Amino acid sequence: MISERLSRVEESATLRITDLASKLRREGKDVISLSVGEPDFPTPEHIVEAGYKAMANGLTHYTPSKGIPELREAIARKFERENNVSYDPDQIIVTPGAKHAIFEAVFSLIEEGDEVILFEPAWVTYEACVKLSGGRVVWFNLGKGLEIDGIQEVITRKTKMIIVNSPNNPLGAVFDHEFMRTIRDVAVDHDLYVISDEIYEKIIYGGEHISPASMDEMWDRTITVNGFSKAYAMTGWRLGYAASSDEIISAMLKVQQHTVSCAPSFVQYAGVSALESSQKCVEDMVREFRERRDLVVSGLEELGIECMPAEGAFYVFADVGRYGSGMEVSERLLTRAYVAVTPGDAFGKSWGDWVRISYATSKENLRKALKRMREVLN
Ligand SMILES: Cc1ncc(COP(=O)(O)O)c(C=O)c1O
Structure with a gap:
């Protein structure tokens, strides 16, 4: 059945x-x-207040499927300011949670039989998204040393994507420059897409957060995913986003239009307040x-x-x-x-x-x- x-x-x-x-x-x-x-x-209270104000002002209807322009502009500024990556607001899609952004990205790019490399251990949803899209997960175990030197060995003609998550759930680790450079080299050499899940970006105590999209030749092969759940304690609001090339964001938009339509309207206004107010x-x-x-x-x-x-x-x-x-x-x-x-x-x-x-x-x-x-x- x-x-x-x-x-x-x-x-x-x-x-x-x-x-x-x-x-x-x-x-x-x-x-x-x-x-x-x-x-x-x-x-935080000022974010709740912004959501409430939007609701009280009648901003309670569908929004553009991609998200309200004010929020996409605020996200573009955030990328520029904090991640050293430039995206046009049109190259950003606002989603009901980072999870849906990841699903949309995988679903948009993965065909039946395509292989996606996941680092073991990994957050459980990546595997599910790949399987729901008809793809096959190829595990690469990081081991205790968090080494990725052998990653070339798991690449085949069917490999299409790598999903990377730093700071990492469940490891709590932050991947360093060398790690990210290896991912870059492999992605460029083998023409792969990279989903970079940066949801824990702001919760960091050591090391440095690196956005793969900021590295040479990575911008148009990377889908950068982030959201409000962890940094702003907004899990129940369901607000996330992704940024990538026009082509990929247009494809993700189709998935969004035919599944959830848009992220909740007043929540998006609260998101503007989260990004643009004091941190x-x-x-x-x-x-x-x-x-x-x-x-x-x-x-x-x-x-x-x-x-x-x-x-x-x-x-x-x-x-x-x-x-x-x-x-x-x-x-x-x-x-x-x-x-x-x-x-x-x-x-x-x-x-x-x-x-x-x-x-x-x-x-x-x-x-x-x-x-x-x-x-x-x-
Ligand atoms: C690594 C990782 N990515 C994404 C998410 C989902 O975030 P959101 O609440 O924005 O869907 C989680 C939530 O547990 C997570 O651990």
Whole structure:
């Protein structure tokens, strides 16, 4: 009954853990969730106010499918100012969330049988988007050293795209110049497209954020995706965007026109306020995230658990192998300590000994969770 194309896609593993945690919570257990993928902060007041004002002023109807010009202009200025990339506002599409932008980009470029390289571990949605578009995922395992030297070996005549995400979910790593240069060289040599998912761009504590589109010969083969969910704590507003060549954005626009029409109107006005107002709210959130990151990393060190360098996003990717597989440890932590973390193999089969710990929760919760983890694991 269900289409072959959809049957290839698995249910989101991260959501499954969240559901189990919710069930325990409904049973009255004090579950601390370290599996969430969204900031716990409220959306900054001035952004809420801008959304409210737009609604009160009657800006509650369809907008141009590509997005309101004011927002696309603000995004173009942001690219120029922060990413050293020039896009005409017409080369930008505003979408209901970065997730839909990624889907539109993959769906627009990938044909049945095309291969897309994903770095393992990877955020779960990339694989689903490729499969829904009829493509085939080719995994390239980054390994503990986050090495991509061997990437040439997985390229075939069918390779069409690489998806890169820095700062990275689930690794918390920020890919450096050398990493990005290798991606550039491979993309140029083999005439590949690159989707650069930059949603965690502003949540960064070490290293430097690099937009592949700013590199030589990359502009028209890159689709830069970003959004408001993480930087401005706006997950529920559903607002993201993508920028690329006229041809690619026109193709994505067709998908958007026939699926969601446009991003919500008043949300787009709130987006203008987010980009054009003071960025102090972002700085405050990032400062708090950094303190939490330090707390989690040192707590895990005490347990003898090694982590990937956590330089961005709000995740620590941790090797729990000494206590069991990532799945066993996740289950033990959830059922005995009421602490929800995400098993690493949700993000790639080679990462079965790892778990992803999100610190998008208060320091008080993190301290409590670490204490319970010590009790259960030792
Ligand atoms: C790497 C990555 N990209 C994109 C998204 C989706 O963002 P949005 O809420 O804008 O759809 C997420 C959300 O978890 C993410 O982790």
